[in-house]
Amino acid sequence: MSLGLALTMLTLIVLIPLAALALRAAALGPAGFYEVISDPRVFAALKVSFLTALAAAIANAIFGTLTAWVLVRYNFFGRRIFDALIDLPFAMPTAVAGIALVSVYSPKGLIGQWLAPLGIKIAYTPLGIIVALIAVGFPFVVRTVQPVLEEISRETEEISATLGANRFQTLFFVVLPPLIPAILTGFALALARGVGEYGSVIFIAGNLPFKSEIAPLLIVIKLEEFNYAGATAIAAIMLAVSFLMLFVINGIQSWSQKRFGHG
Amino acid sequence: MVLKSFQAGLLVFSLALAAGPIAPAFGGQEILNVSYDPTRELYKQYNALFAKHWKETGGNDIKINQSHGGSGKQARSVIDGLEADVVTLALEADIDAIAEKTKKIPADWKTLLPSNSAPYTSTIVFLVRKGNPKGIKDWNDLIKDDVQVITPNPKTSGGARWNFLAAWAWAKKTYGGDDAKVRDYITKLFQHVPVLDTGARGATQTFAERGLGDVLIAWENEAYLALDELGAGNFEIISPSISVKAEPPVALVKGNADAHGTTKVAQAYLEYLYSPEAQKLIAKNYYRPNDPSKADPADTARFAKIDLATIEDFGGWKKAQPEFFGDGGVFDQIYKPAK
Numbered sequence: 001m002s003l004g005l006a007l008t009m010l011t012l013i014v015l016i017p018l019a020a021l022a023l024r025a026a027a028l029g030p031a032g033f034y035e036v037i038s039d040p041r042v043f044a045a046l047k048v049s050f051l052t053a054l055a056a057a058i059a060n061a062i063f064g065t066l067t068a069w070v071l072v073r074y075n076f077f078g079r080r081i082f083d084a085l086i087d088l089p090f091a092m093p094t095a096v097a098g099i100a101l102v103s104v105y106s107p108k109g110l111i112g113q114w115l116a117p118l119g120i121k122i123a124y125t126p127l128g129i130i131v132a133l134i135a136v137g138f139p140f141v142v143r144t145v146q147p148v149l150e151e152i153s154r155e156t157e158e159i160s161a162t163l164g165a166n167r168f169q170t171l172f173f174v175v176l177p178p179l180i181p182a183i184l185t186g187f188a189l190a191l192a193r194g195v196g197e198y199g200s201v202i203f204i205a206g207n208l209p210f211k212s213e214i215a216p217l218l219i220v221i222k223l224e225e226f227n228y229a230g231a232t233a234i235a236a237i238m239l240a241v242s243f244l245m246l247f248v249i250n251g252i253q254s255w256s257q258k259r260f261g262h263g
Numbered sequence: 264m265v266l267k268s269f270q271a272g273l274l275v276f277s278l279a280l281a282a283g284p285i286a287p288a289f290g291g292q293e294i295l296n297v298s299y300d301p302t303r304e305l306y307k308q309y310n311a312l313f314a315k316h317w318k319e320t321g322g323n324d325i326k327i328n329q330s331h332g333g334s335g336k337q338a339r340s341v342i343d344g345l346e347a348d349v350v351t352l353a354l355e356a357d358i359d360a361i362a363e364k365t366k367k368i369p370a371d372w373k374t375l376l377p378s379n380s381a382p383y384t385s386t387i388v389f390l391v392r393k394g395n396p397k398g399i400k401d402w403n404d405l406i407k408d409d410v411q412v413i414t415p416n417p418k419t420s421g422g423a424r425w426n427f428l429a430a431w432a433w434a435k436k437t438y439g440g441d442d443a444k445v446r447d448y449i450t451k452l453f454q455h456v457p458v459l460d461t462g463a464r465g466a467t468q469t470f471a472e473r474g475l476g477d478v479l480i481a482w483e484n485e486a487y488l489a490l491d492e493l494g495a496g497n498f499e500i501i502s503p504s505i506s507v508k509a510e511p512p513v514a515l516v517k518g519n520a521d522a523h524g525t526t527k528v529a530q531a532y533l534e535y536l537y538s539p540e541a542q543k544l545i546a547k548n549y550y551r552p553n554d555p556s557k558a559d560p561a562d563t564a565r566f567a568k569i570d571l572a573t574i575e576d577f578g579g580w581k582k583a584q585p586e587f588f589g590d591g592g593v594f595d596q597i598y599k600p601a602k
């Protein structure tokens with residue numbers, strides 16, 4: 001019963017739309033498909049999308065884990081409010097996030113005006129895309145790491161210390177290993193979200209071809225040209241690469257789960 | 264007299280019957296006008312004007328629903344099934360696309376209303392910061408070393424295509440039609456563009472609110488609207504020596520209107536755009552009226568005399584669209600891989 005329900009859901013909201021996508025892209029034929037993906041501009045946009053998403057996911061894995069740590073292990077004034085704020089990027093329309101970030105990081109913005117004289121430009125560069133993706137992906141890591149961290153008792157660390165481990169050893173050999181599967185899950189979610197993100201990025205990216213043009217924008221451009229097949233071809237490549245990455249991350253995860261337990 | 268009002272009553276009755284199944288909640292008829300972004304203010308006022316006129320001339324109550332968005336996106340919605348009775352878009356190519364893909368608009372739609380089915384036109388001007396600190400007067404000033412230009416992406420914005428063509432028209436005349444020099448100018452121009460927003464409103468915001476760039480290339484009506492809404496003291500409008508005559512066209516979506524039984528009112532809705540009252544309203548909203556003699560002279564006096572190229576100078580949209588903005592077209596060639 002529950003298996004049937006799960007399969008029906010999966011079919012209706014994932015498999016059928018994906019099949020329709022594949023079908024539309026297939027209308028191009030192999031030669032047409034190759035023409036779309038061999039376009040240097042498409043390649044450049046895919047590179048921008050995947051590299052910025054990767055950079056943002058790495059930053060989120062590090063700072064998200066740290067944030068989760070602080071929220072679990074420290075009791076400070078306003079902790080609950082801070083904790084609730086973490087989820088806000090989930091609830092906010094991404095366009096609002098994008099506009100807010102631009103107004104802060106543009107050369108005349110709140111923070112941007114202090115960085116501009118130093119030659120650091122954030123808005124309208126790939127760096128801006130990374131900032132936007134960190135903002136939308138941040139909750140994923142915090143929320144996946146937090147519950148696992150809560151399960152690990154403080155005593156484990158104390159035991160490690162009494163057995164003669166220094167702080168560095170405790171962190172890397174005792175605390176971190178059981179967290180790795182959770183960090184990887186958060187990392188994968190943030191990465192997947194970042195690759196496909198359009199709403200917030202479009203306002204901060206600058207959208208210059210070969211520099212800060214993301215693959216989802218190229219899809220929109222193809223649609224504007226009423227070129228549905230070309231748009232789905234790019235979408236199909238993005239999905240294929242994303243699937244491959246998630247597959248690899250899942251593999252690492254199940255390996256680390258066996259190795260370190262937890263999850 | 265009695266007979267006439269009886270006839271009118273009968274007409275109202277039969278029209279109401281026809282509209283019945285579509286609009287059960289509303290006694291009169293409803294039509295949907297699918298339009299593009301900057302026409303919000305214009306059509307809000309025009310719809311009220313037309314509804315009043317329609318009732319006075321013996322029609323029944325009419326409710327006009329509006330939908331606004333990027334011109335290309337709106338065309339796609341209609342192609343994908345949005346039941347528009349009329350479309351009032353930024354580009355001929357967008358209406359052509361609907362005609363081609365759905366057959367709901369006759370292929371010769373452009374000839375069905377006066378002046379290429381364009382009841383109003385507009386042009387492309389520059390918006391600069393107060394006092395014009397960079398001394399921008401014409402297109403050649405836009406490629407000076409320290410000038411940053413804001414214009415949206417012609418691939419995603421209808422208005423940006425007009426911007427592009429206006430620059431091209433100027434360069435073509437200035438360089439005596441030397442194609443290599445014209446391309447060189449356009450390439451340089453886009454090297455001065457730090458951000459390519461996806462739509463005209465986005466570009467206006469980047470310029471006006473984020474404070475980026477020295478000059479915004481914009482629709483004339485958008486530029487005036489920006490003066491109105493963002494403070495007349497902050498910006499100035501500069502008219503270049505050459506620009507383009509943008510003709511945002513309108514068309515009846517016959518397939519949909521016939522199915523709704525709204526063909527007659529929808530047709531009247533479009534024709535009334537050419538009336539003196541509507542032309543006056545159009546000029547008031549900073550669009551250039553088709554027939555300036557009907558408009559308030561104070562309104563038309565605001566429009567600078569600019570040498571205007573038309574889309575026909577580019578061989579019409581059917582040729583210009585793929586040549587300049589299509590996949591691999593001139594605009595795509597400007598951007599080369601950064602190596």
